[in-house]
Amino acid sequence: PARLAQAVLVALALAAAAAGAAAAARVRPEAAISSDHDVVLVSGATGRTGRLAYEALRARPGAPALATRALVRNVTKAREVLGCGACTPAEGIFVGDVTGELPDEAFAGADALIIATSSVPHQLPDGSWAYYEGAYPVDIDFKGTINQVAAASRHCDRVVLISSMGTTQPDSFLDLLGGGHVLMYKLAAEAHLMAVASANSLSYTIIKPSGLTDVAAGAAALVVGHEDDFGAHKCGEGAGGCMSVARSDVAAVAVAAAAEYACGASFVRFDLTSDRTGEAPKDFEKLFDAARVYASATGALA
Template sequence: MKVAVTGAGGRTGSIVMKLLASDASGAFAPPRGLVRSTKSGDKVRNLCDGGDANLCDVVEGDISSADALRTLCDGVDALVILTSAVPKPKIGSMIAALVSKILPWAENKRPDFYFPEGGSPREVDYEWQVAQIDAAKRAGVKKVVLVSSMGVTQIDNFLNTMGGGGDVGDANILLWKRKAEMALVASGLDYSIVHPGGLLNKEGGKRELLVGVNDELLAGDRRSVPRADVARCVVACLTSPSAKNLSFDLASREEGEGGGATTDVDALLEAASGMTYDYSLPMNSPVPLP
């Protein structure tokens, strides 16, 4: 299977690229990754092949470029979408928030965020994710794995207010992600949609993984998961029969808790296959949903 990965230079995307490049089962051809810069491309190549140019393929470009997406998807069997808008903190508000925590009489303040020009959730998490889905369909790609986020059923989730005070088009990052998910479901392509909790830069394969639907896991006290474990699930979704047209939430226990580390990700996906995500949620969204 030839797999293309967008967001390949990111922290999670680079792990996915490495797992695909180092897979010893023979299931995967050398992966192809889309990166935004030569520097990111060099990092991915070094991570995947350590100088062996036969173990990965890098396309330099942007997800807003139809030409880059056409090149990326040409001749591949599956596409992994790992792109996301990234809010940037306003420096002044960071200082004010820090001061409010130091001074005992001051009212606690949260920092303000913004999205850089051309990097809004409407563009990155919806319009350009749909462009990726469309490019994959035109190229004859059979499988798409989309990494979204937990919280997509919650209009009042904090992440929806970051960057624009809740104004449609400026913020609502989770709702724009939800709209892209719906576009993938409607595309007719075989899909897997992974909703991880808060991403941890921890070693994978050390924790018990938890699956759920409709943000039910957010009601508990385990709402995060290592990036490396998300990457493991993404790779498993590419070949597991249980991952066909599957949409699920993913979190983890603390290391040493529960029944021990999840080593069989295929079995985890099989357990999730009986779950049904409700795409009528959320109701009354300020972002127009299908």
């Protein structure tokens, strides 16, 4: 019964996503590429990927410090990870729990939201995995995303969601880890974002990375695909396959989608991995174009 329920929810999520993508395409704005001074809010900014996105935004040439905002759950951790002083809204730091009520002022005046929040399992002494109470995938990845999208739909022009590959594989090892069904809930969150976007003239970019690593950015070519498939692309010999991508590269793509290439990255959903035998991208616009063209050619959800 549990497996059947999961399969049904996945099917419903895909159907909702398809409807959202079609409607969103009809209202896609033809605006100019956004300036580097757009105000971007990063949720999960003290996490390993969120921190990198926050730092990349802060490093934008000529962008004022307050053009980058962070939504964090813990001020002490924010001080350690982000280097803020008092870590108050005066510094662009807002405290809130995505599973509960969010501070509206964090979203007010922001052009874009990067959702980098994610549930994180921990290993028990017996080697098994578990999630802390209230921090299961259903809490963080699903309900937490719903809450953030609701707030963003009132204030922001666009949302960039960092999700995950593997959502076509119900009951995979990662999905079953800790009994959380994380990939099922991430897929449902994607579908929710696409549906809300279509009803609110909100643009979205959904980035679905493969296994995340902590290596430096710009050390490999970035490869896009859809529905856990990279089509004709074959990784070079000795590359170890296209099964991992640097967190720093994912953060860079998210920042590009939220700011520099916001128009070109609108209404696209794609898998992202790397090929260590290739060259790092010099133009993210081509990356987003490749994701869109590949989706059109395969009939995948874009």
